[in-house]
Amino acid sequence: MKPGDDLVILGGGCAGLSLAMRLAQLGEQCPQTIIVEPRDSYVNDRTWCFWDAPPAQLTSLVRHRWNRFEVMAGDRRLEVDCTASPYAMIPASAFYETALKAVAGNSRLRLLTGERLDGEPVRRGDRWEITTAQGVFRPRWIVDTRPTRPPRRGDALLWQSFLGQEIRCETECFNPGCATLMDFLPGTGEGIMFLYVLPTTTCQALVEVTSFAPDPLGPDSLQPMLTNALAARLKIARPQVIRAESGSLPMGLSPVQAQPHPDWIRAGLTGGAARPASGFAFQRIQRWADHCAVQLAQGLRPCAQPAEPWPIRAMDDLFLRVLRRYPEAAPDLFMRLFAMRDTSAMVRFMSDCPRWVDYYRIIRALPPGLFLRELGKTRFS
Numbered sequence: 001m002k003p004g005d006d007l008v009i010l011g012g013g014c015a016g017l018s019l020a021m022r023l024a025q026l027g028e029q030c031p032q033t034i035i036v037e038p039r040d041s042y043v044n045d046r047t048w049c050f051w052d053a054p055p056a057q058l059t060s061l062v063r064h065r066w067n068r069f070e071v072m073a074g075d076r077r078l079e080v081d082c083t084a085s086p087y088a089m090i091p092a093s094a095f096y097e098t099a100l101k102a103v104a105g106n107s108r109l110r111l112l113t114g115e116r117l118d119g120e121p122v123r124r125g126d127r128w129e130i131t132t133a134q135g136v137f138r139p140r141w142i143v144d145t146r147p148t149r150p151p152r153r154g155d156a157l158l159w160q161s162f163l164g165q166e167i168r169c170e171t172e173c174f175n176p177g178c179a180t181l182m183d184f185l186p187g188t189g190e191g192i193m194f195l196y197v198l199p200t201t202t203c204q205a206l207v208e209v210t211s212f213a214p215d216p217l218g219p220d221s222l223q224p225m226l227t228n229a230l231a232a233r234l235k236i237a238r239p240q241v242i243r244a245e246s247g248s249l250p251m252g253l254s255p256v257q258a259q260p261h262p263d264w265i266r267a268g269l270t271g272g273a274a275r276p277a278s279g280f281a282f283q284r285i286q287r288w289a290d291h292c293a294v295q296l297a298q299g300l301r302p303c304a305q306p307a308e309p310w311p312i313r314a315m316d317d318l319f320l321r322v323l324r325r326y327p328e329a330a331p332d333l334f335m336r337l338f339a340m341r342d343t344s345a346m347v348r349f350m351s352d353c354p355r356w357v358d359y360y361r362i363i364r365a366l367p368p369g370l371f372l373r374e375l376g377k378t379r380f381s
């Protein structure tokens, strides 16, 4: 049995490595930390996007920025200038490379790849006992970023499911200066479907088909829609597929997982890191990692993802309920939001740092009817 470590991080993905990077910067003050990660090696398995405006972090890892974006629904097209806060993209490979280098640079951190737990952590006195093939660890604290269970209906108000392919074409068919955030496709029953296109050159782009629906959809269900959208919508016949990515993100996790113990906290997506209205989590994880590392540096227990301020929680919740009940209204609602004269109000709201006036601007941009009807239904049902 090993003498006690301070901390075990379960899962070396975005949240686990984000925390590890901050701890690595503490030098000798870094708690003795083990990171348990089942994958053997890291590949470019996802693309993280966010609005590049304060308080965005890790912006040195950004590999592409778009100063314009478009939203399309049928024959309506809206193009927006977002030069003040560009839409930015970090490939997972850039993040993993930086994080792994930081971890390797501090001997107080150990990343165990290709490793899994043998059973769940067990409480023994004031420590945890964690058994793996490489030994038994006895940390004071656990930060657990493992997924708890596969996505399923009822665990979130809506699931954002997507399948994307990074493709290369022989002809020039993209504008690398403009990202397509939403190009609405005909809906399927309860769901909202749209294309998301991130062009990095005139011949190369990440093209994703995305669904917002009460049921999560796997990549196999989304593949025919992606193939069809590439051919019919983008007129791209046989692109070279460089890589693929997919996922199902909770929008309005219900209820947020209770923390197992004050000394064993969940973080990352299962700890409620995804912003309900967008499913985006990357920048929220960075802010949590900052706070958590400060706590640990002071010898305090790790902290969980902070709860949303109530106005954001209430507005996200109502917006998602409206989308869920009236999916056919989604194109119009998003068009109105993105058409707001002051894009920075929407960016601040989506980046978790709205001013009071931004709430007012967003409420004013949306049609009151559906929202009042939904409020009435929620209140009296």
Ligand SMILES: Cc1cc2nc3c(=O)[nH]c(=O)nc-3n(C[C@H](O)[C@H](O)[C@H](O)COP(=O)(O)OP(=O)(O)OC[C@H]3O[C@@H](n4cnc5c(N)ncnc54)[C@H](O)[C@@H]3O)c2cc1C
Pocket (backbone or CB within 6 Å): 010, 011, 012, 013, 014, 015, 016, 036, 037, 038, 039, 045, 046, 047, 048, 049, 050, 115, 116, 117, 145, 146, 147, 245, 246, 247, 248, 249, 267, 268, 269, 270, 273, 279, 280, 281, 282, 283, 285
């Ligand atoms: C394809 C994709 C694209 C995304 N794009 C964006 C985006 O553009 N912007 C944005 O803000 N968010 C985005 N997200 C959402 C979110 O930022 C990511 O999902 C992010 O990776 C979540 O971090 P995490 O640490 O919770 O999960 P992960 O990064 O998935 O890390 C969880 C880790 O736990 C490990 N693990 C699994 N089982 C075990 C086990 N039994 N024991 C130990 N470890 C285990 C996994 O191997 C993994 O390394 C995207 C998600 C996906 C999947």
